[in-house]
Amino acid sequence: VQLQASGGGLVQAGGSLRLSCAASGRSFRGWSVGWFRQAPGKEREFVAAIFRSGGSTKYAVSIKGRFTISRANGYFMVNLQMNKLQPEDTAVYYCAASQGIIWSALEDLDQYGYWGPGTLVTVSS
Numbered sequence: 010v011q012l013q014a015s016g017g018g019l020v021q022a023g024g025s026l027r028l029s030c031a032a033s034g035r036s037f038r039g040w041s042v043g044w045f046r047q048a049p050g051k052e053r054e055f056v057a058a059i060f061r062s063g064g065s066t067k068y069a070v071s072i073k074g075r076f077t078i079s080r081a082n083g084y085f086m087v088n089l090q091m092n093k094l095q096p097e098d099t100a101v102y103y104c105a106a107s108q109g110i111i112w113s114a115l116e117d118l119d120q121y122g123y124w125g126p127g128t129l130v131t132v133s134s
Contacts, residue, residue, distance in 0.1 A: 010035065010123045014104045017128030020094055026130060028089040029081070030104030032123075038084040041110045045118055046100035046130075053103070055116040057089060061108065067115050072098070094132045101127040 011033040020026055030042060043058035057068045057078040066078050077090045087104065105121035114120045 010106060012104050012106060012123055012125030014102060014125040014128040017102060017130045019131045019133065022095055022132055022134050024094050024132070025090070025092045026094065028091065028102055028104075028128060028130070030087045030089075030106075030125060031085060032106065034085075036084040037080065037087060037106065040106045040108050041115060042078075042087040043105045043107075043115060043118075043121060044078060044089045044102060045105060046098075046102045047127075048097075048100040051100075053118055055118065056102070058115040059087060060112055060115065061110075065112070067112075069116075091130070094130075096132045096134045099130060099132050101129050103127045 014030050016028040041061040044056040045053050046056050047053040055069050059066050059078045075093045081088045104125045106123045107121045110120045
């Protein structure tokens with residue numbers, strides 16, 4: 010499964026961006042999808058995830074209330090709507106997918122078997 014994230018770019022603080030993750034023409038039905046980010050000099054960290062069953066979502070504390078993860082285009086895409094962006098949100102954002110991950114492990118990047126190449130989000134102050 011090849012993942013591709015898109016939608017990154019340059020935005021001013023307070024602005025919005027929507028990232029999209031697609032899986033080489035196949036459906037995400039039955040898959041959990043997560044978004045992670047890695048800022049310069051920092052480790053990759055969990056941002057948000059949507060669970061394979063029922064569409065339940067989980068968010069990092071730092072972005073809760075500002076970002077929303079959702080399925081789109083049937084089950085062919087997972088979006089991350091990012092509002093009220095701040096300079097500290099600047100990072101490369103990655104989407105990742107897993108079929109077997111359990112709910113309690115959604116924040117664990119090691120549990121995801123498939124990753125996209127990332128898309129850069131830059132927030133200027």
